[in-house]
Amino acid sequence: MLNLTEQPITAADKTFFQLRKDIVEGVVLAGSKLSETELSTKYSVSRAVIREAINRLATCHIVERKANVGARVVSLSPEGLVDLYQVRESLEGMAARLAAQNMTDAEIADLNTLLNVHSQDVKNHGSYYQEAGDVDFHYRIILGSKNNHLIAMLVNGIYHLVRMYRVQLGMSGPRVSTAFEEHKHIVQAICNRDGELAEMLMRRHILYSKNNIQRKLAPQLEA
Amino acid sequence: MLNLTEQPITAADKTFFQLRKDIVEGVVLAGSKLSETELSTKYSVSRAVIREAINRLATCHIVERKANVGARVVSLSPEGLVDLYQVRESLEGMAARLAAQNMTDAEIADLNTLLNVHSQDVKNHGSYYQEAGDVDFHYRIILGSKNNHLIAMLVNGIYHLVRMYRVQLGMSGPRVSTAFEEHKHIVQAICNRDGELAEMLMRRHILYSKNNIQRKLAPQLEA
DNA sequence: AAACATCAAATTGTCGACAATTACCGCTAT
């Protein structure tokens, strides 16, 4: 576990990655049932590897499994989003604090470089902040915490579910332009080795992000 | 998932619970290799259910699996303990805060009742605080948070690994007598619906607990 | 018409066998 490069080794690995991708991107619909026989023909593997892939998806909280009944893709709800982002706020805030304490100077320099690249992207593409860039930013801070349990829980725990919410409920809009500025301030705090501030800024950043998605999830409440 | 009563349904359930118990209690040694064929004869089930049980143990961070190589029980180390308890402090602190906010009055009353029972136990058995009682206390607060992701991460995430550290590295000693007082103060804060204080007290409580275990884990550093 | 029992079809759970990969041991060469 904790395969950061996500290099598939076995057939179960490949199927797991592919199925996860399909679910996160909405190719396999949220809330739909996952039939083992159906998937085994679709992905051309035996039911055993499908079962293993589904079990791994269950550990990511992306599918829910009931004994003798089967597995369903989770459905996205406002309550689920709140619960998820509460946990994320706590864990990633902690990651930022630990990162300020444990990242090497070289790693922090790399983080600054990444930020400069994004700055150019924002200028060139008109203040559009790439999803991949944002994920990369958060990944580095998570890894920078150097806490293996924390890393495992986030990277192969809840992070793909977070991505699922973001991909399927839109992360475009006016919000994305401000995210970059927030990232800058977080890195600044980490540079100063100010863990407390880094944690607070990260928590705010995630809170804003939650509010942004929440608006799209329940647009009827805006009126 | 999230079977709180832990009622085994399938053979894989039963094997998972049994194997987890054996590992947590040290019957299966920390750091040892888990041979699939060996376990399948030992527990009288096919390799398929053993594989599923091992996969579930991997999601609890109790075993680590490498492709084409096999699974090993994690080994207990001071670094692992620190990482684990950092995460636990953050998550259970959050649970206490949310519990103060979300538990019903009836649930809080039950929690007080539980505390009174423990108080009697302490008097009768000479200030010995039962492991089971402590676990029960923490369980109730975790469930009281009403955050399903948080509950899942703690209950079938890291909690059994926490128990493994505590069981195998001793939770007896002078520390246990003070734990009950700390529990009382946490419940008091929850009664007052003071989430901030409940979180802070819970974090302290877990920090003390970590220090206590850490002393036993590295006794050579005491001199 | 609604609720319940019964049975058939479909789905999940479990098993043993085979394939692929890794680990171990003895051998050779330097």
Add this chain to the structure above:
DNA sequence: ATAGCGGTAATTGTCGACAATTTGATGTTT
């Protein structure tokens, strides 16, 4: 003696078939 190299034994990964359970429809009863 040690490092590198087969080759064999053991272990994990994958598969298809069978058993157990659930689901849904059908028919019966109140």
